[in-house]
Amino acid sequence: MDPVLTALAAFIMLTALLGIWRIERGPTGADRMLAAMLFGTTGVALALVLAEAVGRGGLRDAALVFALLGALTAVAFVKRAWGAGD
């Protein structure tokens, strides 16, 4: 594996972990949802970088699914589970 790509993936992973702090703190459900959206975007980037690093094109399709997932959870959230209490 290309060390530069691996370092890039590790760095993106670190920035994503900052989002967990936001899930812990809240204070509203919308704030926690933001962290889930953050993981959607960083997940796409990670999948694309790893696909290039291991030289497997099929992994790029996983990135497509990540992209869809962020929107899907956001819709489920606003349709059903919204409550400012948590």
Add this chain to the structure above:
Amino acid sequence: MPSLELTVRALEYAFYAAGAFFFLAGSVGLVRFPDVYTRLHALTKSDNLGLGLVCVGLAVRSGSAIIALKLLVIWLLVLVAGATACYLVAEAARSAGVKPWTREAQR
């Protein structure tokens, strides 16, 4: 021609570095900004730009037109999904009565 190859390499790495910078800025914004709405600003703009730059870097690396197109399609999908999700969350927060943070209220 090794010098040309080196230039392309440097260009690719520059895109990665810029993309990583914007991912970091988005996460810092998510942690530092004071309310849902401002955090949404950081998330939608900064992270989408970071992903775009990483995609450009990867497209330069792959050197194939069809893969570059595919990366473009993925980026556009993330843009549309991100902007829509951002609108939905902002609207939900507004109608649930989440108060926006203002500078005056802090003084």
Add this chain to the structure above:
Amino acid sequence: MSVVFDILLLGALVWIAVGALSEMRLFKSVVMFVVFGLFLAIAWVRLDAPDVALAEAAIGAGVTGALMLDAVGHLRARSTPYPTPPRDEDADA
């Protein structure tokens, strides 16, 4: 370098799993679960198994996460004015 990435990924997985299981507030727990699904999918990507990663992201994090969010919404709608449980005597009357 890839060892660093793997350790980060494994640490995050365990941390999020513990967080999701030990959290009392349901909504926060579900968000943790969705995030866990995303990281697990990344782990499958790292293990060079793109099809498992696809399934995990779509079914594990996506559909299951949406269903759980839905369930949280239903629970909240029901729990606000909590109905008194019917007693045995009432069943005969």
Add this chain to the structure above:
Amino acid sequence: MMTLTSLRRFLVRWIVIAAVWWIISEGDGSSLWLGALVALAAAALSMSLRPDGIPGLSPLGALRFAGYFLVNSVLGGVDVAMRALKPSMPIDPRFVSYPLRLTDVSARVLFANTLSLLPGTLSAQLSGDTLVVHALDCSGDVIGEIAQVEERVAGVFGIALAEASGGAV
């Protein structure tokens, strides 16, 4: 009864969706027959969801808009990144009500989504003819900037902007 225009619309959608399939399969020709079938179903579904097309989409306007969008979304990212990273965090956020001049639904959706990606603005609520925008820094001429974006979006669809029903707030 399928009219000639809706048949044409259907064919255009089929071709566009099949082209996206071809790109996603990374130019692999062997699965194209399956892609064509799926694209056919997707085009039929899209026709049943949205039978009327997009009014007067102009390719030149769309291309010009793409360039404008690319430059400004980079500026938007830089702007918000600087605000997030500066220790003093120079933000002064506020909600702004903007009376929409666009009337077409697709144009409004494009406008609202574009605003969320441009510097300093975020669409928060679309109710009736008013778009509530969250501005990250309201010291400048926010309304003027939003109006400029709206004109750009109108250019994509080749439509003239109607007069706003009320003054900007």
